[in-house]
Amino acid sequence: MKYDVVVVGAGPIGAIAARCSAEDGARTLLLEEHSSIGSPVQCTGLISTEALHESGLKPESSFVHQRIRGANVYSPSGHSIKIDGGKTKAYVIDRKIFDRALVARALDVGAEIMLSARATAIKNTEDGTVLTLRRPSIPQKIWARVVIGADGAQSNISRMCGLGRVKKTLTGIQIEGRYEMCDPDFVEIFLGNRFAPGFFAWAVPTTETFARIGLCTEPHNTPPYQYLTKLLQEHPTVSKNYKGSYTSITFGSIPLGALRETSAHGVLIAGDAAGQVKPMTGGGIYPGAICAKIAGKVAARGDPRRKSLAEYDRMWQKRVGKELSRGMQIHDTIGKFSDQRLDELIHLLSDEKIMNVVREYGDMDHPSILFGKIASHLNKKNLFILTGHMLKDLIKDR
Numbered sequence: 001m002k003y004d005v006v007v008v009g010a011g012p013i014g015a016i017a018a019r020c021s022a023e024d025g026a027r028t029l030l031l032e033e034h035s036s037i038g039s040p041v042q043c044t045g046l047i048s049t050e051a052l053h054e055s056g057l058k059p060e061s062s063f064v065h066q067r068i069r070g071a072n073v074y075s076p077s078g079h080s081i082k083i084d085g086g087k088t089k090a091y092v093i094d095r096k097i098f099d100r101a102l103v104a105r106a107l108d109v110g111a112e113i114m115l116s117a118r119a120t121a122i123k124n125t126e127d128g129t130v131l132t133l134r135r136p137s138i139p140q141k142i143w144a145r146v147v148i149g150a151d152g153a154q155s156n157i158s159r160m161c162g163l164g165r166v167k168k169t170l171t172g173i174q175i176e177g178r179y180e181m182c183d184p185d186f187v188e189i190f191l192g193n194r195f196a197p198g199f200f201a202w203a204v205p206t207t208e209t210f211a212r213i214g215l216c217t218e219p220h221n222t223p224p225y226q227y228l229t230k231l232l233q234e235h236p237t238v239s240k241n242y243k244g245s246y247t248s249i250t251f252g253s254i255p256l257g258a259l260r261e262t263s264a265h266g267v268l269i270a271g272d273a274a275g276q277v278k279p280m281t282g283g284g285i286y287p288g289a290i291c292a293k294i295a296g297k298v299a300a301r302g303d304p305r306r307k308s309l310a311e312y313d314r315m316w317q318k319r320v321g322k323e324l325s326r327g328m329q330i331h332d333t334i335g336k337f338s339d340q341r342l343d344e345l346i347h348l349l350s351d352e353k354i355m356n357v358v359r360e361y362g363d364m365d366h367p368s369i370l371f372g373k374i375a376s377h378l379n380k381k382n383l384f385i386l387t388g389h390m391l392k393d394l395i396k397d398r
């Protein structure tokens with residue numbers, strides 16, 4: 001079997017890459033190890049209006065559950081700030097239907113798909129790449145000029161090509177259950193080391209009475225399940241609003257710190273597999289969609305030489321590289337904050353002048369720009385307090 005482009009992984013990023021490759025006339029095959037698209041779901045499904053646009057879909061009622069205007073952010077001591085975007089800024093989506101809609105678009109423009117097909121080995125040839133697949137009974141070989149590894153957080157393709165692993169992987173857990181949101185068109189974000197050390201916890205509405213409640217933490221000795229139990233039972237806001245029963249539970253990983261190199265002879269890596277995820281929010285669909293479109297187009301040119309494929313690295317770095325690396329620096333710093341520092345941070349943000357900056361520049365896809373703007377609007381005393389604390393926390397941690 002011979003193809004111009006084979007995309008490993010029919011998640012959102014693989015589907016977008018396959019669509020763009022097929023649109024450019026390349027004979028494209030999408031491989032998925034599972035027997036159906038979009039399962040299991042390992043996502044909260046909160047995506048910005050811009051991320052949906054980058055994915056190439058319209059906000060259809062078939063997968064949009066809820067429209068989101070902003071966020072209520074709670075400090076560890078329970079102080080909260082409301083960030084109101086004033087209009088729809090994001091959607092809460094059904095990931096299974098969303099993923100299927102993206103695959104359907106790829107098939108509409110001529111891509112082919114093979115389900116229950118796991119790529120297990122990859123070997124270079126001079127003019128391309130041979131992939132070994134494991135289908136339920138038969139191993140099979142497929143030849144491609146270019147392979148795109150969009151095989152998610154546990155990517156084997158990047159490892160097999162010697163492109164390495166992302167800097168770190170957070171662990172996440174989430175339930176969908178009965179929950180009374182304070183505002184159904186706002187998400188709730190909970191900071192604090194008691195419930196989500198190193199990251200944050202959330203409640204994201206799916207209906208008036210249901211929400212996805214979850215958290216992510218640094219890899220830890222304590223299983224995330226224990227943090228979730230504590231969040232549901234002991235967090236002052238969550239325990240009051242959670243009504244005690246859930247219909248699904250999800251575990252997943254969030255890779256942070258993009259790979260330095262995402263191209264090798266005959267291979268490109270995109271999406272979670274490349275760590276193209278916003279380090280401050282854990283959102284992978286916005287940066288991944290941008291990179292997938294570039295990967296699909298570069299792969300469709302059909303030149304497997306590293307020199308030619310390296311154009312992909314340059315192009316995605318230009319679009320999202322700075323945001324991802326700045327986001328990683330901020331994540332590394334704030335992730336180490338004590339609860340007291342987090343309280344002080346939220347206190348600083350409650351200032352009316354700073355809130356105006358947040359309203360003007362608040363953008364879930366480019367949070368590092370907002371942080372830069374906030375820093376430039378802090379008076380000298382507050383800037384000194386914040387940076388002084390950051391340094392103290394960092395030194396203490398060494």
Ligand SMILES: Cc1cc2nc3c(=O)[nH]c(=O)nc-3n(C[C@H](O)[C@H](O)[C@H](O)COP(=O)(O)OP(=O)(O)OC[C@H]3O[C@@H](n4cnc5c(N)ncnc54)[C@H](O)[C@@H]3O)c2cc1C
Pocket residue numbers: 008009010011012013014031032033034038042043044045046047117118119120150151152153156172173174214250251252253254270271272273277282283284285286288
């Ligand atoms: C708890 C949690 C909450 C999240 N919430 C959000 C959110 O609200 N908003 C957001 O933007 N992002 C969120 N994310 C991140 C988001 O889910 C990912 O960034 C996104 O799914 C990445 O898409 P992908 O296509 O790169 O990888 P995936 O969605 O993981 O798809 C990879 C696909 O490859 C397949 N595959 C793997 N290996 C092989 C193989 N060898 N052969 C064939 N197929 C293979 C897998 O079966 C899978 O279908 C969240 C993640 C977690 C864990």
